[in-house]
Amino acid sequence: MPSLYSTKMSSKLTNVLSVVEQLEIQLPAGFAAMETQVAGHTFDAASLGLLQDNNGCVLKPLGKPECGERELNFYENLQLAEKSEDSNLLLPLRSFVPKYYKMVKLFVNNRQHTFLKMEDLTNGMRKPCIMDIKVGKRTWDPMASEQKRRVEEQKYLRCKQVLGLCVPGFQVYTYAVSKALRYSKEYGKNLDVDGFRKTIALFLNAQNGEVFKPLVFEILKQLYSIRDWFKVQTIYNFYASSLLIVYDFDYMEKHLKQNETHTNNGISQIPNGNIQNNHSTHFNLEKCPEYSTSIVKWVKVKMIDFAHVFPTENQSLDTNYIFGLENLIMVFEELMER
Numbered sequence: 001m002p003s004l005y006s007t008k009m010s011s012k013l014t015n016v017l018s019v020v021e022q023l024e025i026q027l028p029a030g031f032a033a034m035e036t037q038v039a040g041h042t043f044d045a046a047s048l049g050l051l052q053d054n055n056g057c058v059l060k061p062l063g064k065p066e067c068g069e070r071e072l073n074f075y076e077n078l079q080l081a082e083k084s085e086d087s088n089l090l091l092p093l094r095s096f097v098p099k100y101y102k103m104v105k106l107f108v109n110n111r112q113h114t115f116l117k118m119e120d121l122t123n124g125m126r127k128p129c130i131m132d133i134k135v136g137k138r139t140w141d142p143m144a145s146e147q148k149r150r151v152e153e154q155k156y157l158r159c160k161q162v163l164g165l166c167v168p169g170f171q172v173y174t175y176a177v178s179k180a181l182r183y184s185k186e187y188g189k190n191l192d193v194d195g196f197r198k199t200i201a202l203f204l205n206a207q208n209g210e211v212f213k214p215l216v217f218e219i220l221k222q223l224y225s226i227r228d229w230f231k232v233q234t235i236y237n238f239y240a241s242s243l244l245i246v247y248d249f250d251y252m253e254k255h256l257k258q259n260e261t262h263t264n265n266g267i268s269q270i271p272n273g274n275i276q277n278n279h280s281t282h283f284n285l286e287k288c289p290e291y292s293t294s295i296v297k298w299v300k301v302k303m304i305d306f307a308h309v310f311p312t313e314n315q316s317l318d319t320n321y322i323f324g325l326e327n328l329i330m331v332f333e334e335l336m337e338r
């Protein structure tokens with residue numbers, strides 16, 4: 001039996017405090033609108049947002065038919081990776097995306113809808129800091145109409161056209177207030193390159209320009225793995241796909257308090273890693289064993305949103321995605337250098 005949930009949804013978040021709409025949505029028992037959704041389609045008259053259940057899963061609605069079908073195919077292909085002739089590439093890709101369980105049908109507002117059930121990347125985090133970063137200068141797919149191309153090319157202009165990156169939304173917990181601060185796509189649309197850098201620092205809770213380096217280091221490690229994969233894969237083009245970066249501020253705060261090597265402002269005194277600004281190289285992990293802690297449990301970098309994933313045309317690298325990814329890596333590397 002469907003039950004009535006009164007759900008607070010943030011439809012148009014401002015740069016500090018959200019304008020919150022009170023919507024009443026009929027959802028099946030055991031499901032709620034996802035509290036920590038920071039971007040993408042949310043509940044309104046025209047669309048559904050993501051749901052969460054009580055078992056650490058999120059349910060993403062299929063959305064527009066062509067988009068939904070592509071995303072469903074993408075996840076189902078990955079599920080069958082062992083049997084694919086591309087298993088050597090698809091199996092590692094699985095570790096870069098949320099665990100996918102199955103397709104489920106649920107009634108929302110008395111109408112049946114199809115959802116993709118997958119792992120909630122924020123599950124178990126007390127104070128999840130979440131940033132959605134859309135990757136690539138080109139965020140329209142080969143089937144896009146002229147109008148869709150034009151619209152996409154005009155958005156997030158000063159950031160997306162230079163870095164191949166944009167921020168459609170994020171939330172961050174800080175030392176100053178106990179509630180998460182939410183930033184909307186309107187905030188993201190006003191960013192230029194410098195604003196993007198500052199936004200990443202803000203998201204990481206940088207203090208006087210200094211970040212908690214083990215956190216940045218772990219994010220970089222995961223980004224490097226994704227980049228390594230993109231440097232060899234020629235199966236897919238990922239248009240309008242995002243990287244979701246998630247970390248638990250609660251864990252970070254506790255970790256900082258416990259650790260003797262920290263200064264009064266709580267920022268690590270561990271020396272910097274050895275940065276080489278050549279794109280084909282990585283930080284030298286062996287030189288920084290102190291960074292390889294249990295941190296991996298509370299920091300996640302995963303690829304999400306595969307509604308515009310297409311097979312490559314000439315078995316070429318996805319240079320559009322790689323360009324954005326390289327720039328993102330550089331922004332994090334700069335933070336390690338400080």
Ligand SMILES: Nc1ncnc2c1ncn2[C@@H]1O[C@H](COP(=O)(O)OP(=O)(O)OP(=O)(O)O)[C@@H](O)[C@H]1O
Pocket residue numbers: 036037038039040041042050058060098118119120121122130132168169242244304305306307
């Ligand atoms: N597996 C997941 N775990 C946790 N949060 C998730 C997960 N998948 C999506 N989200 C949340 O939902 C948001 C939107 O996800 P996604 O980009 O897949 O939706 P969308 O509606 O297709 O977006 P768009 O409007 O950009 O096409 C993300 O920014 C994130 O906050």
Ligand SMILES: O=P(O)(O)O[C@@H]1[C@H](O)[C@H](O)[C@@H](OP(=O)(O)O)[C@H](OP(=O)(O)O)[C@H]1O
Pocket residue numbers: 063064067155168185240307
């Ligand atoms: O970043 P913004 O300004 O929110 O723009 C949205 C974003 O580009 C989404 O990826 C897109 O959904 P699709 O991926 O489904 O195309 C959506 O199209 P829509 O409004 O037609 O749903 C856009 O409005």
